[in-house]
Amino acid sequence: xxxxxxxxxxxxxxxxxxxxxxxxxxxxxxxxxxxxxxxxxxxxxxxxxxxxxxxxxxxxxxxxxxxxxxxxxxxxxxxxxxxxxxxxxxxxxxxxxxxxxxxxxxxxxxxxxxxxxxxxxxxxxxxxxxxxxxxxxxxxxxxxxxxxxxxxxxxxxxxxxxxxxxxxxxxxxxxxxxxxxxxxxxxxxxxxxxxxxxxxxxxxxxxxxxxxxxxxxxxxxxxxxxxxxxxxxxxxxxxxxxxxxxxxxxxx
Amino acid sequence: xxxxxxxxxxxxxxxxxxxxxxxxxxxxxxxxxxxxxxxxxxxxxxxxxxxxxxxxxxxxxxxxxxxxxxxxxxxxxxxxxxxxxxxxxxxxxxxxxxxxxxxxxxxxxxxxxxxxxxxxxxxxxxxxxxxxxxxxxxxxxxxxxxxxxxxxxxxxxxxxxxxxxxxxxxxxxxxxxxxxxxxxxxxxxxxxxxxxxxxxxxxxxxxxxxxxxxxxxxxxxxxxxxxxxxxxxxxxxxxxxxxxxxxxxxxxxxxxxxxxxxxxxxxxxxxxxxxxxxxxxxxxxxxxxxxxxxxxxxx
Numbered sequence: 296x297x298x299x300x301x302x303x304x305x306x307x308x309x310x311x312x313x314x315x316x317x318x319x320x321x322x323x324x325x326x327x328x329x330x331x332x333x334x335x336x337x338x339x340x341x342x343x344x345x346x347x348x349x350x351x352x353x354x355x356x357x358x359x360x361x362x363x364x365x366x367x368x369x370x371x372x373x374x375x376x377x378x379x380x381x382x383x384x385x386x387x388x389x390x391x392x393x394x395x396x397x398x399x400x401x402x403x404x405x406x407x408x409x410x411x412x413x414x415x416x417x418x419x420x421x422x423x424x425x426x427x428x429x430x431x432x433x434x435x436x437x438x439x440x441x442x443x444x445x446x447x448x449x450x451x452x453x454x455x456x457x458x459x460x461x462x463x464x465x466x467x468x469x470x471x472x473x474x475x476x477x478x479x480x481x482x483x484x485x486x487x488x489x490x491x492x493x494x495x496x497x498x499x500x501x502x503x504x505x506x507x508x509x510x511x512x513x514x515x516x517x518x519x520x521x522x523x524x525x526x527x528x529x530x531x532x533x534x535x536x537x538x539x540x541x542x543x544x545x546x547x
Numbered sequence: 548x549x550x551x552x553x554x555x556x557x558x559x560x561x562x563x564x565x566x567x568x569x570x571x572x573x574x575x576x577x578x579x580x581x582x583x584x585x586x587x588x589x590x591x592x593x594x595x596x597x598x599x600x601x602x603x604x605x606x607x608x609x610x611x612x613x614x615x616x617x618x619x620x621x622x623x624x625x626x627x628x629x630x631x632x633x634x635x636x637x638x639x640x641x642x643x644x645x646x647x648x649x650x651x652x653x654x655x656x657x658x659x660x661x662x663x664x665x666x667x668x669x670x671x672x673x674x675x676x677x678x679x680x681x682x683x684x685x686x687x688x689x690x691x692x693x694x695x696x697x698x699x700x701x702x703x704x705x706x707x708x709x710x711x712x713x714x715x716x717x718x719x720x721x722x723x724x725x726x727x728x729x730x731x732x733x734x735x736x737x738x739x740x741x742x743x744x745x746x747x748x749x750x751x752x753x754x755x756x757x758x759x760x761x762x763x764x765x766x767x768x769x770x771x772x773x774x775x776x777x778x779x780x781x782x783x784x785x786x787x788x789x790x791x792x793x794x795x796x797x798x799x800x801x802x803x804x805x806x807x808x809x810x811x812x813x814x815x816x817x818x819x820x821x822x823x824x825x826x827x828x829x830x831x832x833x834x835x836x837x838x839x840x841x842x843x844x845x846x
Contacts, residue, residue, distance in 0.1 A: 354651050381740035391731045394754040404739035460739055
């Protein structure tokens with residue numbers, strides 16, 4: 296594929312004896328929104344987590360194959376895993392603000408990599424809070440614990456926190472599943488804006504969401520990639536039988 | 548008619564059970580209160596004779612002359628407790644971090660019952676272990692290493708035995724606390740490029756700070772009140788200790804050694820009750836302080 300930023304080749308992942316991901320071969324286009332679609336338990340979250348190597352936190356996970364980021368293999372990289380993870384911001388199913396103030400949540404990623412200058416941090420925190428439309432809502436309470444925000448605000452804070460380490464890719468794992476419709480739409484609109492500067496990989500099982508914001512769709516079922524195509528092609532002219540069945544709501 | 552009877556019975560039973568709960572709750576509430584009042588009552592005789600300042604800050608302990616200065620016992624208790632916490636604290640913290648964050652799950656599965664067994668051992672066993680192992684270690688190796696000729700029966704011996712006793716106690720609480728921190732929170736930190744250690748420092752420890760404080764607070768209360776194991780190794784000499792190799796005489800040992808023995812001496816009974824009151828108040832203060840810290844940091 297042209298302009299792909301991530302290429303996954305022959306990826307297999309076992310959790311103990313369970314074969315979770317089977318021979319995954321996909322390409323993710325740069326500065327587009329790629330949606331990984333599929334019923335729950337199909338391995339889409341695991342695939343997302345293997346991208347920034349969170350899967351290796353579990354000792355019973357065995358992984359083989361290649362995940363290439365700009366042609367460089369992430370799985371067998373000599374590069375520090377923290378450097379790899381910083382290239383990708385993660386947005387989880389529910390917001391998990393760090394146990395600190397709103398300000399410190401955004402500054403956290405910068406601080407742990409050694410940026411301590413107050414002025415620099417101030418400007419970055421403001422910039423990313425503005426980018427996630429949060430600044431006006433929180434500018435007077437930056438020192439308050441992040442847990443005092445609403446769930447929707449927390450999720451945008453988590454997005455700001457992820458963007459602050461200047462990643463190339465945003466990994467989002469059903470980021471709107473815990474949010475109210477209004478907050479969900481805000482996140483979706485934000486993604487549509489952000490794809491000018493970032494590559495976004497979004498895991499979801501909501502067809503409407505995929506249809507609305509995806510450029511590229513990867514459909515997974517039982518640990519395998521069934522079909523991958525541009526969004527139009529995927530919804531209007533699915534090739535595989537399983538895809539058609541899923542789009543018609545025959546299974547979830 | 549029959550149906551009405553059933554309903555009546557159900558309501559009656561409900562009331563009976565509810566009243567049981569109220570009574571139990573009352574007992575739990577009244578018991579410490581009555582203990583406190585009882586101790587106050589008994590030590591009132593002593594408090595009438597001597598001022599509180601004299602009692603707390605004098606080290607003159609001459610029961611025959613009617614002089615009761617508690618400083619020796621208070622200092623011994625504080626030292627033994629603090630040193631034991633100083634030993635047990637880091638050990639517990641690091642062990643709990645390792646078991647919950649780094650170790651494979653089967654390690655924790657094996658360790659959990661081991662910790663429980665340690666926590667459940669009668670304290671006299673720890674005392675015997677202290678006499679057989681800690682005392683010779685201090686007398687033959689550690690003491691001479693510092694250029695001192697010591698018997699081994701000392702503040703340090705008491706603190707070491709005590710630390711081993713409170714480790715499983717604190718460790719159990721810490722493990723439980725660390726396990727309640729959601730995995731996703733650590734993952735959020737890791738995915739921002741933090742190392743494992745940074746994540747532990749800034750997320751895990753920060754999130755569980757109130758819990759850590761209360762674990763140490765509970766451990767401290769336990770250490771302060773522990774009697775038999777400490778009594779067996781601490782020396783029990785009425786002399787204000789000025790170093791950790793010297794023998795000490797903590798408050799619980801004072802009560803255990805003397806109650807029922809020398810009650811013919813006037814006011815001795817009251818004096819021992821007063822030391823029990825001291826223990827009670829100190830433990831109360833420990834609890835209050837740790838609760839205050841929890842309250843403040845959870846805001």
